[in-house]
Amino acid sequence: QIxxxxxxxxxxxxxxxxxxxGLYPPEGHQIFNPNISWQPIPVHTxxxxxxxxxKFPLTPCPRYEQLQNETRHSAxxxxxxxxxxxxxxxxxxxxxxxxVSLESVWSVYDTLFCEQAHKMDLPVWVTPDVMxxxxxxxxxxxxxxxxxxxxxxKARLQGGVLLDHIRKNLTKAANISARQNLKLLVYSAHDxxxxxxxxxxxxxxxxxxxxxxxxxxxxxxxDDGNFSVEMFFRNESGKEPFPLTIPGCQHKCPLQxxxxxxxxxxxxxxxxxCQVASSIHDTELFVGxxxxxxxLLLLIILLLTVLFRIQSQPPGYRHVSNEGEEQA
Numbered sequence: 001q002i003x004x005x006x007x008x009x010x011x012x013x014x015x016x017x018x019x020x021x022g023l024y025p026p027e028g029h030q031i032f033n034p035n036i037s038w039q040p041i042p043v044h045t046x047x048x049x050x051x052x053x054x055k056f057p058l059t060p061c062p063r064y065e066q067l068q069n070e071t072r073h074s075a076x077x078x079x080x081x082x083x084x085x086x087x088x089x090x091x092x093x094x095x096x097x098x099x100v101s102l103e104s105v106w107s108v109y110d111t112l113f114c115e116q117a118h119k120m121d122l123p124v125w126v127t128p129d130v131m132x133x134x135x136x137x138x139x140x141x142x143x144x145x146x147x148x149x150x151x152x153x154k155a156r157l158q159g160g161v162l163l164d165h166i167r168k169n170l171t172k173a174a175n176i177s178a179r180q181n182l183k184l185l186v187y188s189a190h191d192x193x194x195x196x197x198x199x200x201x202x203x204x205x206x207x208x209x210x211x212x213x214x215x216x217x218x219x220x221x222x223d224d225g226n227f228s229v230e231m232f233f234r235n236e237s238g239k240e241p242f243p244l245t246i247p248g249c250q251h252k253c254p255l256q257x258x259x260x261x262x263x264x265x266x267x268x269x270x271x272x273x274c275q276v277a278s279s280i281h282d283t284e285l286f287v288g289x290x291x292x293x294x295x296l297l298l299l300i301i302l303l304l305t306v307l308f309r310i311q312s313q314p315p316g317y318r319h320v321s322n323e324g325e326e327q328a
Contacts, residue, residue, distance in 0.1 A: 004041065004186040005043070007193075052161070054187055057145055062276045066276055068144075071148050077149075103144060104141075105138055106138040109134040147204065155196075159195075162187075170227075197215060200262070202246065209235060227255040231245075232244060246262070249261060
């Protein structure tokens with residue numbers, strides 16, 4: 001009745017196993033040792049090189065890279081860079097990291113955050129104000145991955161892939177005739193996974209998801225027989241998950257309405273949509289030129305062959321009169 005999939009990373013596999021140990025302690029015949037309150041539950045994964053569902057951003061995708069370059073030239077991105085240029089230079093000088101940018105500053109914050117969490121002494125230059133600014137820029141960097149510019153198309157190339165998978169599972173679960181026994185699907189992944197998914201759903205709060213965050217989808221059958229979807233986000237261990245509402249619907253969103261609202265961010269052909277339009281036209285032009293060139297070459301060869309044959313033929317017979325013939 002449950003299925004668990006994780007990315008092939010130690011921390012996500014460990015998280016899945018730890019959560020399952022808490023959710024499903026052994027009972028009755030499941031207890032194989034009275035001193036061990038645990039039972040084995042399978043966690044599925046695929047090699048990182050084959051992961052096309054849970055690890056984001058999905059690459060290679062030329063169109064996505066093109067959108068990212070367009071985002072770098074957007075007014076919001078340029079202004080944010082200008083506003084924080086001196087601060088980024090200071091961070092680069094203090095850390096010795098070259099080219100600290102809005103996209104790479106997260107690694108500095110992440111390191112300092114972990115050191116702080118483990119009660120380690122931070123460098124003198126890392127004041128509370130510096131940590132606050134680093135966090136703000138780090139959050140902007142995460143938003144850059146899946147939003148700021150052309151969010152819907154980015155979603156089709158990124159979080160929409162996972163959302164499509166979730167939509168299919170919800171639809172399958174609502175099909176009573178299919179006799180679906182599966183009641184719980186769990187995906188153990190990353191903060192970028194949550195960011196990509198929530199940006200596709202247009203419910204992202206522009207803050208990097210903290211450790212142990214969880215996005216919940218719950219499917220209910222109503223008294224009239226129809227199905228509805230409710231979403232929750234758990235990003236604090238001391239509080240209940242808070243409800244999420246997809247724009248254009250209420251919290252208890254009818255399944256069909258949920259599917260309609262999310263259609264625009266679901267790719268029809270991911271590989272095709274990842275292609276860059278100009279490169280497709282360039283390919284067509286190259287093929288056309290190659291064909292024309294081949295035809296022209298054949299015509300030249302044919303013309304040269306004809307000329308060669310004409311030149312190589314012996315001269316034809318021609319009657320030449322002599323004086324004897326004239327006198328006769």
